[in-house]
Amino acid sequence: MSEQSRGPGATAFVPGHVTGFFSPYPDDDPGRAGSRGAGVTLSDGVRVTVRPADGDAPRITLDGDHLPMDAVTTVLSALDVADRARVVAESDPPLGTGFGVSGAMALGAALAANHAFGCERSANALVTLAHRAEVMAGTGLGDVVAQARGGVPIRLDPGAPTHGRLDAVPERTRVEYLALGDLSTAEVLAGDTDRLVTAGEDALSRLVERPTLPTLIDESRRFADETGLVTDRLADVLSAVDDAGGRASMAMLGETVFALGSGLSDAGYDASVCRTYDAGAHLVAD
Numbered sequence: 001m002s003e004q005s006r007g008p009g010a011t012a013f014v015p016g017h018v019t020g021f022f023s024p025y026p027d028d029d030p031g032r033a034g035s036r037g038a039g040v041t042l043s044d045g046v047r048v049t050v051r052p053a054d055g056d057a058p059r060i061t062l063d064g065d066h067l068p069m070d071a072v073t074t075v076l077s078a079l080d081v082a083d084r085a086r087v088v089a090e091s092d093p094p095l096g097t098g099f100g101v102s103g104a105m106a107l108g109a110a111l112a113a114n115h116a117f118g119c120e121r122s123a124n125a126l127v128t129l130a131h132r133a134e135v136m137a138g139t140g141l142g143d144v145v146a147q148a149r150g151g152v153p154i155r156l157d158p159g160a161p162t163h164g165r166l167d168a169v170p171e172r173t174r175v176e177y178l179a180l181g182d183l184s185t186a187e188v189l190a191g192d193t194d195r196l197v198t199a200g201e202d203a204l205s206r207l208v209e210r211p212t213l214p215t216l217i218d219e220s221r222r223f224a225d226e227t228g229l230v231t232d233r234l235a236d237v238l239s240a241v242d243d244a245g246g247r248a249s250m251a252m253l254g255e256t257v258f259a260l261g262s263g264l265s266d267a268g269y270d271a272s273v274c275r276t277y278d279a280g281a282h283l284v285a286d
Helices: 070-078 101-116 123-137 143-149 185-190 194-209 213-227 232-243
Strands: 010-025 034-052 060-062 085-091 153-157 165-168 174-181 248-250 255-260 272-275
Touching (some): 010 101, 010 143, 010 194, 010 213, 010 255, 034 101, 034 174, 034 194, 034 213, 060 101, 070 085, 070 101, 085 101, 101 123, 101 143, 143 165, 153 194, 213 232, 213 248, 213 255, 232 248
Antiparallel strands (some): 010 034, 034 085, 174 255
8 A cells, every 4th residue: 555545634636737838927916926828737747645744754745755845835824734734745757847746736735635624625716825835935837727727728817716817729649758857947037037928928829829739839849949948958859859850849947858749759769658638636536
């Protein structure tokens, strides 16, 4: 029996999320702050279990390692269970490489803690808690609302539910990814974001005009090139996928390449394989 299935508690699954392009929109109210843009949610994701705290055991762990995470702590505090809850998470994609793992942990903790401790919050209220917590932690702007929806979400307006507005590309596909390293979301967002806003808004306009997967990946690649975020290692992989006739781009924000179909495999890389994930974040049946 795995650690996550022992004892009382609740478990949520939150899909990974790769942002292809985005425009940041900060706001003094973290519920209104967020981003416009688009990406894909993944069948590779994060399982988050919340159970009553037990003695001196670490309160938050990811893949067996103690991991302080401000967004998760903020969610638990908002639900008034921070001194009673233990969070145990297991992730398919790696942390810090552009898959929304921190957002997944915040959202998963909100869903699971609400159930485990009978907090009686609505779905939108829980998504709002997680979104606000991640914005306040500086670890993301749009992952939580996308992960709550699933599929291939298009973030038309920034912010948590009641403020944000979403649409989606109505297609599904195989996704490959290759994580090379991490990038700091906070550092990128602390710099000059004018180029991000301009490139992101242009990409969003073109995707809304033609909401297809080829448009999404092409606009993601254009955004990566125009913003200068592509590292030398990423450029080498992207060029190899191009030469193999595939479509690929950079995950925002991580030193990660994602491709639709078999682009990375065709280029000779040992890539992780998953699919877009139709369902959003949800509780896992006992």
